[in-house]
Amino acid sequence: MQTTPSKSSKQNSIVYFIGFTAALAGLLFGLDIGVISGALEFIQKDFSVSDQTLEWIVSALLWGAVFGTLVSGILSKQLGRKKTMLLSALIFALGSLYCSMSRSANELIAARFLLGIAVGVASFTAPLYLSEISPQRIRGSMIAMYQLMITIGIMLAYFSNMFFGTTVIINQQIGGHWRLMLGVIIFPALLMFAGMLFLPESPRWLFLRGFQKRGVDVFRKMLLPEEEITSEVAEIKKNLLQKQNGFHLLLKNSHFRRAIFLGMILQFIQQLTGINVILYYAPRIFKIAGFASTSGQMWGTIVIGITNMLATFIAIAFVDKLGRKPIMYAGFTVMGASMLTVGTLFNMNLEQSPVLGYYAITALLLFMVGFAMSAGPIIWILCSEIFPLGGRDLGITFSTSANWISNAIIGGTFLTMLAKLGSGPTFLLYGGLQVLFVLFFLLFVPETKGVSLESIERNLLSGEPLRNIGR
Numbered sequence: 001m002q003t004t005p006s007k008s009s010k011q012n013s014i015v016y017f018i019g020f021t022a023a024l025a026g027l028l029f030g031l032d033i034g035v036i037s038g039a040l041e042f043i044q045k046d047f048s049v050s051d052q053t054l055e056w057i058v059s060a061l062l063w064g065a066v067f068g069t070l071v072s073g074i075l076s077k078q079l080g081r082k083k084t085m086l087l088s089a090l091i092f093a094l095g096s097l098y099c100s101m102s103r104s105a106n107e108l109i110a111a112r113f114l115l116g117i118a119v120g121v122a123s124f125t126a127p128l129y130l131s132e133i134s135p136q137r138i139r140g141s142m143i144a145m146y147q148l149m150i151t152i153g154i155m156l157a158y159f160s161n162m163f164f165g166t167t168v169i170i171n172q173q174i175g176g177h178w179r180l181m182l183g184v185i186i187f188p189a190l191l192m193f194a195g196m197l198f199l200p201e202s203p204r205w206l207f208l209r210g211f212q213k214r215g216v217d218v219f220r221k222m223l224l225p226e227e228e229i230t231s232e233v234a235e236i237k238k239n240l241l242q243k244q245n246g247f248h249l250l251l252k253n254s255h256f257r258r259a260i261f262l263g264m265i266l267q268f269i270q271q272l273t274g275i276n277v278i279l280y281y282a283p284r285i286f287k288i289a290g291f292a293s294t295s296g297q298m299w300g301t302i303v304i305g306i307t308n309m310l311a312t313f314i315a316i317a318f319v320d321k322l323g324r325k326p327i328m329y330a331g332f333t334v335m336g337a338s339m340l341t342v343g344t345l346f347n348m349n350l351e352q353s354p355v356l357g358y359y360a361i362t363a364l365l366l367f368m369v370g371f372a373m374s375a376g377p378i379i380w381i382l383c384s385e386i387f388p389l390g391g392r393d394l395g396i397t398f399s400t401s402a403n404w405i406s407n408a409i410i411g412g413t414f415l416t417m418l419a420k421l422g423s424g425p426t427f428l429l430y431g432g433l434q435v436l437f438v439l440f441f442l443l444f445v446p447e448t449k450g451v452s453l454e455s456i457e458r459n460l461l462s463g464e465p466l467r468n469i470g471r
Contacts, residue, residue, distance in 0.1 A: 014222050018133060019145050021195035024188060025085065025126035026146040028092050029119055030153020031160075031185050032061060037282045037301055038161025039178035041294070046178070047105045051415040058280050059412030060109040064116020065123065065404040072124035073397050080209075081129040081202040084121060089196060091118035092189035100183025124400055127384075132204040135224060135232065147377050151312050154279060155305030160184055162298040207236050255461050256391050262444060262466055263383045263399030269437050270379045271406035273335055274430035275371050277414045278304065278364065284415075285364070288423045290350045290357035300361065307365050311372035323449035324378050328441055331374020336434030338367035343428030385448045386469070388457040446470030 040054050047053075076084045095115030102108035127146055164180045200222075206215035215236070219229040250256060278285060282304055283297035291297050318327060341363040350357050387395030417426045448456060448470040459469040 015135065018199055018222070019130060021192065021199055022085065022126055022129050022133075023146045023149045024192040024195065025088065025122035026149030027153040027156075028089075028185065028188055028192060029122055030150040030155075031157045031188065032092075032115060032119055032153075033150075033276070033279055034154035034157025034301075034305060035161060035181050035185065036061070037280050038158065038165050038298060039181045040281070041283060042165070042178035042181075043105075043108070047108075049105045051419065053105050055412045055415050056109050057105065057112060059408045060112035061116035061119060062404055062408030062411055064113035064118075065120035066116075066401055066408065067113075068117035068120020068122075069124050069397060069400045069404055070120075071117075072121040073393055075121065076125050076128065076205075077393075080205050081125055081132065082196060082199060084125045085129060086193060086196050088118045088121040088125065089189050089193035091115070091121070093186045093193065096183055096185040096189060100179040100186075120400075120404060123404075124396070127380075129202055131384075132202040133200070133218070135222075135228060147380065148309070148312055148316070151305075151309040151372065151376075155302070155309050158282075158298070158301040158305040162295075162302055165294055165298050203232070204236050250391065250394065253461070255463060256388060256395075258466060259386050259388070259391075259460055260395055260398050262386060263395055264402035265440070266379045266382055266445070267399050267403035268406045269440065270375045271403060271410055272430075272433055273332075273371055273375055273437070274339060274367075274410075274427075274433075275376070276407055276411055277430070278368070279308075280411050281414055284418075286361070288346060288350075289360045290354050291361075303365065304368055307368045308372050308376075311369040312377060314369075314373035315377045319378060319381065320449060323447050324382060325441060325445065325447045328374045328378055328445070329438060331370040331378075332434050332438050332441070334370030335367050335375070336431050336438075338363045338370060339427050339431030339434065341431075342367070343424050343426070343431055345424075346427055347422075347424030382445070382448065385453060385456060386446070386460070388461060443467060 036058055040057070043049070043057065044054060049057075072084065075087070079087070091114065095111060095118055098111035098114060099108060102111050130146055161181055164177045164184075200218040201214075203215035203218045206212070206218065212233075216229065216233060219232060224232070250260065282301040283294075286297040286300040291300055315327065342360050345356050345360040345363070348356055350360075383396065383399045414426075417429075421429070444466045446456070446467055446469045451470045455471075456469050459471060460466075464471070
């Protein structure tokens with residue numbers, strides 16, 4: 001059956017509306033990551049708290065995300081992907097409201113933990129929903145939309161911080177403009193909740209629950225051609241023949257445990273690049289570089305957000321053409337050189353030579369390019385490819401939890417490291433780690449470009465070295 005141009009256009013509109021609405025979870029994710037950087041200085045003044053308390057305020061969301069990730073597998077399996085996403089949006093809205101109304105640092109920490117649960121659930125469920133409902137021909141671009149929305153959310157948070165942090169009327173009339181920074185997220189959260197009400201449930205989840213007719217109806221409501229629906233249904237039924245028995249694999253199969261090890265280490269590496277140190281504490285870093293005014297620091301964070309978003313397109317354009325590892329080698333080389341440059345410049349006397357501060361910020365922006373084109377998106381891609389089908393849910397749960405645990409540790413120790421080591425040695429340490437990461441990729445990480453998931457699984461379970469499972 002041929003699809004007419006008008007029908008094809010309409011079906012694409014429906015599919016992309018579904019993708020955009022679900023990807024709002026990524027936008028909320030990015031907003032919550034980016035908004036705290038601009039709020040910290042004002043929170044510290046209002047509550048008269050130490051740097052250690054600020055670290056707790058930052059990391060509370062991340063520990064909440066660990067909890068959210070651990071329970072999201074159960075929630076999405078029992079409630080369905082759609083209802084779990086609706087729950088996540090509701091928690092986003094309530095958490096944002098609670099943050100904006102917090103009367104003490106302890107209350108704010110509790111509110112951020114609640115918000116983190118929503119982030120953890122969304123970071124697990126949204127990509128899963130998108131991968132299960134997207135037609136195969138555009139599945140990659142739909143998942144990439146989620147990753148892109150995270151960077152857009154971070155950038156918009158920086159613009160929001162700039163507005164609420166520097167507007168003269170607000171500064172004069174409202175004591176805690178950080179409350180507006182944190183509370184404004186309630187609006188996109190409610191938008192996501194409202195949009196999700198109109199979205200269908202994941203067809204694959206419906207098939208898992210035995211509602212095969214409803215699953216087929218979802219594809220028909222998306223106006224997919226009958227031959228495409230037949231192909232999608234056949235693929236779903238084939239996958240369902242292999243039960244999800246991740247815990248059995250974990251206990252009985254050492255090769256699956258190797259994949260778990262690789263996925264967790266990859267996520268630790270992503271965080272140990274130092275990316276979230278920059279995203280959470282960008283204004284503090286700009287202050288170290290010599291940008292004393294709040295306005296200058298806020299504009300600096302906006303430039304970082306824009307750079308992060310635009311450089312993500314490099315990975316989207318080349319990851320399936322050049323391969324995963326070449327881009328990773330290039331990205332980590334750029335990140336290592338940039339961090340070492342920043343650390344070296346911060347060891348110098350920036351007050352006597354202010355131009356060095358601009359060199360340091362330039363190096364920081366190059367770091368953002370290196371991260372956004374490599375470790376940012378590609379580590380998530382690798383972690384979605386290396387686990388066998390029978391244990392994929394469990395493998396992604398472990399690797400995503402590793403990401404949030406390392407994120408929380410790093411976000412909760414950066415200011416302490418600055419105080420004890422100094423700004424120069426701290427960034428030199430992060431720069432030196434990039435060299436070790438390149439060695440790890442060389443020895444253990446497979447190239448998976450153009451290799452089917454079935455081939456990767458077969459190589460893994462047959463005992464091939466990890467670096468060879470992509471052959």
